[in-house]
Amino acid sequence: MAPPGIKGRFLVFALFVIALFLFVRLESHRAPPGQLSPIEQAKKKPASGPSLTGHAIAPKLGNATAKAELGRAAWKVLHTTFARFPEKPTPDEKEALRSYVHLFQRLYPCGECAEHFGKVLAKYPPQVSSRSAASMWGCMVHNIVNKRLKKPEFNCENIGDAYDCGCGDDDTKDTSKKEEGA
Numbered sequence: 109m110a111p112p113g114i115k116g117r118f119l120v121f122a123l124f125v126i127a128l129f130l131f132v133r134l135e136s137h138r139a140p141p142g143q144l145s146p147i148e149q150a151k152k153k154p155a156s157g158p159s160l161t162g163h164a165i166a167p168k169l170g171n172a173t174a175k176a177e178l179g180r181a182a183w184k185v186l187h188t189t190f191a192r193f194p195e196k197p198t199p200d201e202k203e204a205l206r207s208y209v210h211l212f213q214r215l216y217p218c219g220e221c222a223e224h225f226g227k228v229l230a231k232y233p234p235q236v237s238s239r240s241a242a243s244m245w246g247c248m249v250h251n252i253v254n255k256r257l258k259k260p261e262f263n264c265e266n267i268g269d270a271y272d273c274g275c276g277d278d279d280t281k282d283t284s285k286k287e288e289g290a
């Protein structure tokens with residue numbers, strides 16, 4: 109058995125080594141002065157999400173009938189979304205609509221349509237400041253697609269009436285509770 113003095117010194121030495129190891133590890137995570145540490149950076153970063161801009165994801169949609177049916181349904185969803193967007197949206201709601209439109213474009217199931225619509229969005233980014241702005245913007249970009257496909261121009265002054273789905277404006281935000289009782 110080792111004398112108590114040696115045992116004690118070994119213990120102190122072991123503690124010193126552990127402390128040194130911990131110090132070196134902490135130092136490696138510390139950012140240089142004026143810069144955020146990786147942990148601070150991770151805290152500041154917004155929740156990572158899909159990339160809003162980039163190549164169209166779906167393949168080419170060759171079937172003309174399917175393309176037209178899809179288009180009618182898609183425009184209906186888009187215009188109705190704008191018609192039911194708040195007149196005074198919060199910053200979060202504005203960001204939600206902006207992201208939605210961009211992802212709608214990237215993932216649109218007709219690849220060649222998405223590719224072209226991406227160029228339209230690059231030139232005319234979604235207007236999300238209010239319901240009226242979003243609706244007018246939707247009408248305008250639909251007209252750009254109409255023009256390209258040699259379809260008649262839609263009169264955007266009528267956009268409010270055209271997409272009044274008759275759904276009614278429910279003031280209560282908590283729709284889940286209402287549905288339970290329905």
Ligand SMILES: Cc1cc2nc3c(=O)[nH]c(=O)nc-3n(C[C@H](O)[C@H](O)[C@H](O)COP(=O)(O)OP(=O)(O)OC[C@H]3O[C@@H](n4cnc5c(N)ncnc54)[C@H](O)[C@@H]3O)c2cc1C
Pocket residue numbers: 175176177178179180181182183187216220221222224225246247248249250251253254257259261262267270
């Ligand atoms: C984002 C997107 C991109 C597309 N790109 C292509 C493409 O590159 N090539 C292709 O072949 N097809 C494309 N389509 C489909 C195309 O736009 C039409 O939906 C399809 O050709 C059917 O046309 P439609 O004449 O039935 O009327 P749609 O254009 O589908 O319109 C449906 C209805 O919306 C109303 N409407 C028309 N114009 C407007 C407007 N400006 N604002 C509001 N309401 C309006 C009218 O009542 C019309 O009957 C795209 C669709 C979408 C949603």
